Amino acid sequence: MINGEKKVENPIRWAMVGGGRGSQIGYIHRSAALRDHNFQLVAGTFDIDPERGKDFGMNLHVAPERCYPDYKTMFEEEAKREDGIQAVSVATPNGTHYEICKAALNAGLHVVCEKPLCFTTEEAKELEALAKKKNRVVGITYGYSGHQMIEQARQMIAKGDLGEIRIVNMQFAHGFHCEAVEADNPSTKWRVDPKVAGPSYVLGDVGTHPLFLSEIMLPNMKITKLLCTRQSFVKSRAPLEDNAYTIMEYDNGAIGTVWSSCVNAGSMHGQKIRVIGSKASIEWWDEQPNQLRYEIQGKPAQILERGMDYLYPEALADDRIGGGHPEGLFEAWSNLYTRFAMAMEAADCGETLKDIWYPGIEAGVEGVRWVENCVRSADNGAVWVEYQ
Structure with missing residues (x-):
């Protein structure tokens, strides 16, 4: 049973690209990631409008200086910090996924991406090779599987x-x-x-x-x-x-x-x-x-x-409350984000978890x-x- 006790030694410092005010999917990403204390939201570029994104991020208790105008600036500035981000979730329209995921992987970040991962198998294979080269975890949000x-x-x-x-x-x-x-x-x-x-x-x-x-x-x-x-x-x-x-x-x-x-x-x-x-x-x-x-x-x-x-x-093992009480999509997503966190921590330690599954880069491809x-x-x- 999952009861909220830590699955990773320290919460993963995490950011979002997209998922701002009016997003259909942003809130469930945040609820799932933060529910079991496996992630800590510390930065983001939440909106194509920088001021609107900054206002939204501050309402999520993200420091104003870490609410960035675009993902390229965020990756560059966060890399300069000792407490910079370790992972990013991509909750933007489909046509941007390939570009953002590639930039995140090149910046040494783990990624959780909305599907589709990209538009072509050739692009998907490129991202798969890059993730393996960088030893980074890429999770795909097939949330119902949780x-x-x-x-x-x-x-x-x-x-x-x-x-x-x-x-x-x-x-x-x-x-x-x-x-x-x-x-x-x-x-x-x-x-x-x-x-x-x-x-x-x-x-x-x-x-x-x-x-x-x-x-x-x-x-x-x-x-x-x-x-x-x-x-x-x-x-x-x-x-x-x-x-x-x-x-x-x-x-x-x-x-x-x-x-x-x-x-x-x-x-x-x-x-x-x-x-x-x-x-x-x-x-x-x-x-x-x-x-x-x-x-x-x-x-x-x-x-x-x-x-x-x-x-x-x-x-x-995925149970969060005894039988008879309904669980829903938020719990399913939380189960996946818990697995993402465990896999990310293992990768950072040079290890590979073999006893859990999650929708990873192979599922995206x-x-x-x-x-x-x-x-x-x-x-x-x-x-x-x-x-x-």
Whole structure:
């Protein structure tokens, strides 16, 4: 059980790029990082408007002289301090991730980055090589993977409870953008602009989330080929898609599907993953994250609850409060930030932690790679392509 006791000897001196006033995601980064005393927010460049960013940072109790006008200045000035930052979180629009991550790694900083890591596999591989050269940790915020029942699912599959895995059905299909809301919403507008968002909209924005859940649950299954079809039902979003279907074949003979959408009218999140084996199936839905549905052929369906003694010990290790009390996305993110901190401290000591997992640079590379393959398939007429 996690109870707030320190996991690292000293809190990691931490900064943010982006995540300021009006950010959709900045607050959860700060809440997750600071919750278990593993990080200390000491600096930031929180806004593209320096004065607005400084005002916001001061309201977070960051010293005014450490609220910087841009990330380049911050990295340069913090490097001069004995108490300078050790890590930075990047919570900016997609088109800036590659540049900022590269600069942070070259400055010797650990990085936590929003996905996608960048736009191309070539860029992602470059960042991966740089992180390894500098011995720096790069964490990717696939926040849903920090839920306790995802670890339970991972353990059940590994221990053979489902039998041979045959089918993986995934979806993240919400309905909040079933109309052209970006016309009046700046935080959505950039997501449908290829210059800022990259080569896809919903494939990268939501589809990669359940994909990473499958990678955590099924680490030994690899995609060999896929077929993707994508649509722009709100025509002004073209060439970026607001709906896509992807079919995948795996190296063990299993098949998988991902439905990525923001036009599923009436749906809140609609993120689900169902793993089907030869003996049983499991299903997790992020709107009911404390439960895992377990269905054994020929027996009544079971609903497994977080925090209960019948779960595997690896899942209970992520517990923050006893069974019956709901945990949510903030707890899931906190679990990941705790792992990021432990990995960063180990790297600073020249060590590598082998007994924990987290969405690292490899997950960032794989997300970019999957989107790139999906776009290649869709833009060539929804054809099967070898997974490259």
